[in-house]
Amino acid sequence: MTAGIVREQGRWLSFGLFSGFAVLSLVGIAGQFLLAGMSIFGAADAWGLHGLSGGLLSVPVLGMLGLALAIPGLRRFRRDAGILTAVYLAQVTLAGLGSRFPMIGALHPLNGLIMADVAMGIAKARFSRA
Helix, strand or coil: HHHHHHHHHHHHHHHHHHHHHHHHHHHHHHHHHHHHHHCCCCCCCHHHHHHHHHHCHHHHHHHHHHHHHHHHHHHHHHHHHHHHHHHHHHHHHHHHHHCCCCHHCHHHHHHHHHHHHHHHHHHHHHHCCC
């Protein structure tokens, strides 16, 4: 009986963590656009913070993928979490190539929109099933 309770609590903790990662991804992506806009329009020189927070986005993105792969109840999110991870890796690659190849770097903001769309789809699906 106790093992069943612990298992159920772990399941709900995993679901809550996944949901938190979905929200953090969306907030982080929105923050990326804000930081870029602040730098472009002179409100602040936030490019360093943009890069740092972009790296920190790996935590919720990879966290969602790991949970979706490990927890049977989150199986339906495996494909979308995998897509988000792939798009995130493309984002980091585009940022890295941008200074040497500006036309490739120009795809970085567009890819950010794709990331936002995928993350929104995950969050929407997760909270509509909660």
